[in-house]
Amino acid sequence: MLLTDSGGFQLFSLIRENSAYGEIRESEILFRPDMGKEKLIFTPEKCIQAQFRYMSDIMMCLDVCTSPDDSFEVQRRSVDLTVKWAKRCKEEYETQLRARRIRGQRPLLFGIVQGGQYRDLRLECGKRLEEIGFDGYGFGGWPLDSEGHLREDILQDAADAMPDGKVKYAMGLGRPEEIVKLVKMGYNLFDCVIPTREARHQRLYVFREGMETREGVLRPEGDFFRYHRALDEENARDARPVDENCDCALCRSHSRAYLYHLFKTEDPQALRYSTAHNLRFYERLMELLRGDEA
Numbered sequence: 097m098l099l100t101d102s103g104g105f106q107l108f109s110l111i112r113e114n115s116a117y118g119e120i121r122e123s124e125i126l127f128r129p130d131m132g133k134e135k136l137i138f139t140p141e142k143c144i145q146a147q148f149r150y151m152s153d154i155m156m157c158l159d160v161c162t163s164p165d166d167s168f169e170v171q172r173r174s175v176d177l178t179v180k181w182a183k184r185c186k187e188e189y190e191t192q193l194r195a196r197r198i199r200g201q202r203p204l205l206f207g208i209v210q211g212g213q214y215r216d217l218r219l220e221c222g223k224r225l226e227e228i229g230f231d232g233y234g235f236g237g238w239p240l241d242s243e244g245h246l247r248e249d250i251l252q253d254a255a256d257a258m259p260d261g262k263v264k265y266a267m268g269l270g271r272p273e274e275i276v277k278l279v280k281m282g283y284n285l286f287d288c289v290i291p292t293r294e295a296r297h298q299r300l301y302v303f304r305e306g307m308e309t310r311e312g313v314l315r316p317e318g319d320f321f322r323y324h325r326a327l328d329e330e331n332a333r334d335a336r337p338v339d340e341n342c343d344c345a346l347c348r349s350h351s352r353a354y355l356y357h358l359f360k361t362e363d364p365q366a367l368r369y370s371t372a373h374n375l376r377f378y379e380r381l382m383e384l385l386r387g388d389e390a
């Protein structure tokens with residue numbers, strides 16, 4: 097399963113940082129990768145064509161991203177352009193399906209809900225996107241405040257703006273404690289580099305004692321897991337698995353001491369085992385949140 101983003105967020109971030117990187121125009125994004133003469137033009141059509149070439153299973157529309165600090169006028173323009181571009185993306189998507197003779201199992205196309213901190217704009221954007229019709233809907237814009245906390249008000253507005261019964265995708269969010277909050281808001285798809293990155297940095301997720309239940313993870317304080325730090329000295333001679341309740345390849349067969357040794361000797365297996373463990377932790381978290389387990 098391959099999910100591809102449109103690049104709208106990345107272009108927005110660079111251009112916001114320095115306008116020499118380009119400009120968001122009415123019908124396209126102009127990008128100067130080296131802030132020099134070279135120009136790249138990103139259109140909704142090109143963006144969809146590229147995602148077909150990558151053989152993506154879930155594609156995102158090209159949108160116009162904003163920050164919650166932006167004015168109403170900026171958010172208004174973002175919604176209007178995002179909807180206009182989403183329509184062009186959908187048309188190009190259908191053109192590609194026909195040209196490539198794709199029937200039956202087709203890739204999915206998601207629209208992105210913008211509107212910044214204005215609930216009315218979010219709701220309007222969701223409604224207009226729904227009229228075009230998408231397989232799922234993503235949260236657009238910057239989701240954190242200046243201290244790195246979730247802007248729960250904005251995220252809730254966007255979730256409310258997305259039609260129920262479709263996938264609601266919290267783009268770029270996925271720390272365990274965030275997932276718990278976002279599921280309550282109605283989101284059901286997440287993405288984040290955190291589980292694999294943490295694994296490579298010797299940090300493995302473990303449910304806290306007694307928290308390995310739906311009630312545990314749903315506790316409002318959200319303190320339902322801890323980190324196992326693989327290179328802590330106390331692990332050097334610890335024969336227990338990282339998590340006695342985990343059924344991943346690491347926990348089933350190996351001790352904390354063994355993992356400590358793998359990291360100490362820079363054996364690449366350390367990264368593989370830790371990554372498998374953290375991904376299994378995420379699976380178990382999602383199972384608990386979905387209520388899969390009795």
Ligand SMILES: [Zn+2]
Pocket residue numbers: 338339342343344345346347348372373376
């Ligand atoms: Zn494990």
